Amino acid sequence: xxxxxxxxxxxxxxxxxxxxxxxxxxxxxxxxxxxxxxxxxxxxxxxxxxxxxxxxxxxxxxxxxxxxxxxxxxxxxxxxxxxxxxxxxxxxxxxxxxxxxxxxxxxxxxxxxxxxxxxxxxxxxxxxxxxxxxxxxxxxxxxxxxxxxxxxxxxxxxxxxxxxxxxxxxxxxxxxxxxxxxxxxxxxxxxxxxxxxxxxxxxxxxxxxxxxxxxxxxxxxxxxxxxxxxxxxxxxxxxxxxxxxxxxxxxxxxxxxxxxxxxxxxxxxxxxxxxxxxxxxxxxxxxxxxxxxxxxxxxxxxxxxxxxxxxxxxxxxxxxxxxxxxxxxxxxxxxxxxxxxxxxxxxxxxxxxxxxxxxxxxxxxxxxxxxxxxxxxxxxxxxxxxxxxxxxxxxxxxxxxxxxxxxxxxxxxxxxxxxxxxxx
RNA sequence: GGAGAGGUGGCCGAGAGGCUGAAGGCGGCGGUUUGCUAAACCGUUAUACGGGCUAACACCUGUAUCGAGGGUUCGAAUCCCUCCCUCUCCGCCA
Numbered sequence: 001x002x003x004x005x006x007x008x009x010x011x012x013x014x015x016x017x018x019x020x021x022x023x024x025x026x027x028x029x030x031x032x033x034x035x036x037x038x039x040x041x042x043x044x045x046x047x048x049x050x051x052x053x054x055x056x057x058x059x060x061x062x063x064x065x066x067x068x069x070x071x072x073x074x075x076x077x078x079x080x081x082x083x084x085x086x087x088x089x090x091x092x093x094x095x096x097x098x099x100x101x102x103x104x105x106x107x108x109x110x111x112x113x114x115x116x117x118x119x120x121x122x123x124x125x126x127x128x129x130x131x132x133x134x135x136x137x138x139x140x141x142x143x144x145x146x147x148x149x150x151x152x153x154x155x156x157x158x159x160x161x162x163x164x165x166x167x168x169x170x171x172x173x174x175x176x177x178x179x180x181x182x183x184x185x186x187x188x189x190x191x192x193x194x195x196x197x198x199x200x201x202x203x204x205x206x207x208x209x210x211x212x213x214x215x216x217x218x219x220x221x222x223x224x225x226x227x228x229x230x231x232x233x234x235x236x237x238x239x240x241x242x243x244x245x246x247x248x249x250x251x252x253x254x255x256x257x258x259x260x261x262x263x264x265x266x267x268x269x270x271x272x273x274x275x276x277x278x279x280x281x282x283x284x285x286x287x288x289x290x291x292x293x294x295x296x297x298x299x300x301x302x303x304x305x306x307x308x309x310x311x312x313x314x315x316x317x318x319x320x321x322x323x324x325x326x327x328x329x330x331x332x333x334x335x336x337x338x339x340x341x342x343x344x345x346x347x348x349x350x351x352x353x354x355x356x357x358x359x360x361x362x363x364x365x366x367x368x369x370x371x372x373x374x375x376x377x378x379x380x381x382x383x384x385x386x387x388x389x390x391x392x393x394x395x396x397x398x399x400x401x402x403x404x405x406x407x408x409x410x411x412x413x414x415x416x417x418x419x420x421x422x423x424x
Numbered sequence: 425g426g427a428g429a430g431g432u433g434g435c436c437g438a439g440a441g442g443c444u445g446a447a448g449g450c451g452g453c454g455g456u457u458u459g460c461u462a463a464a465c466c467g468u469u470a471u472a473c474g475g476g477c478u479a480a481c482a483c484c485u486g487u488a489u490c491g492a493g494g495g496u497u498c499g500a501a502u503c504c505c506u507c508c509c510u511c512u513c514c515g516c517c518a
Contacts, residue, residue, distance in 0.1 A: 059442070
């Protein structure tokens with residue numbers, strides 16, 4: 001969410017930012033409407049407050065006269081009139097503020113300088129690591145997974161439907177190993193505090209990180225209780241300090257959490273349907289950072305390096321992509337995607353998405369810090385990134401480390417957690 | 425799920441229609457005293473949104489905020505209703 005003041009002080013900047021994202025006319029018109037609403041809002045506030053001030057002095061005078069046993073009937077009558085007028089004006093103000101807020105809540109974040117304008121085709125590869133394995137003769141992970149008896153998609157479909165996975169035997173143990181490996185890496189080596197959050201969250205929490213109100217169709221909801229299954233641990237973890245003022249000496253602060261993630265994937269039917277590349281439920285270890293505004297650009301580099309380290313330890317070749325404005329997520333000002341090479345699928349798979357959300361989520365969630373005693377609280381900057389998403393990581397492992405006999409070599413780093421050096 | 429008790433500033437805690445943004449205490453900050461520390465004493469201590477003045481801050485001013493939302497009233501922390509949360513006991517449950 002943007003500051004209301006942006007509407008009157010930096011409208012052109014806001015419009016330009018929306019254009020860079022490829023926003024449609026409707027969104028730009030919404031901004032025009034916002035300008036009017038902001039003006040109306042301030043006029044109404046003045047009118048309301050003027051009358052409230054009058055009511056307050058009036059009431060005080062009533063109190064004084066009652067004490068002095070003087071008559072106050074005409075003051076009580078004028079107070080009643082003021083009250084009616086206030087109620088009427090407040091009704092108008094509520095309508096204006098409601099519309100303004102609704103408008104601000106659906107406007108995406110402004111992208112950072114250096115983020116290319118345009119859509120997906122303008123994404124830029126900014127870094128590469130490792131040597132992608134030749135695709136020749138490498139079987140896709142769904143075949144290997146089935147052959148090894150570690151991925152069972154048929155039975156998952158029976159239990160839940162398409163887009164679900166059963167991991168079994170060494171596959172199940174692999175998931176457990178990945179949880180431990182990633183969590184240990186980020187907590188012990190990278191200094192993140194380990195968090196085990198709820199995965200069922202309320203409306204305010206999802207609004208804080210930006211999934212609501214705009215993307216309600218994408219999340220699973222438990223309507224009887226108005227709760228939602230999280231699409232990513234970013235949601236509960238970023239909201240840890242919602243409506244709080246954190247200590248400045250706590251910043252920068254990192255949190256790492258493993259959770260399952262749930263996504264309806266409405267609108268992506270038919271995409272990535274094979275294997276485990278796009279499922280309704282998947283596992284992920286997520287990194288979240290709070291930082292000062294001055295430091296957040298550096299913190300994004302740091303966080304991205306932490307995610308990359310996970311891939312490097314696993315020995316999976318990857319590349320880092322700077323996303324163009326049109327491909328950058330709703331809450332993000334700047335995003336790097338990490339794509340790992342899957343020779344069996346013959347594609348680069350997005351295994352991590354690292355974003356600097358600047359003050360966009362912090363304003364929605366009201367997360368602030370006080371730089372020094374006596375200074376005004378300021379909004380923190382929030383960042384998040386996968387470290388890493390499991391299914392695609394597993395796909396890459398099964399394909400990258402595949403041997404001609406159908407077995408899969410376990411990378412060194414995972415062996416202590418898995419207790420074996422080969423999946424067979 | 426049932427019965428009860430409660431939610432007040434950074435924290436503890438008073439207040440039970442007007443003089444209460446809110447006593448008192450703790451903590452924090454500034455100062456006096458002091459060789460240093462401690463103690464004592466004095467002062468200060470929120471946030472948001474408007475308006476004025478500013479290059480901007482500061483400052484001045486108004487309004488709001490006592491879990492949330494409604495209602496009663498000239499006037500609500502205080503009375504009424506609904507909801508949320510916490511605690512205790514009972515039931516149920518992994």
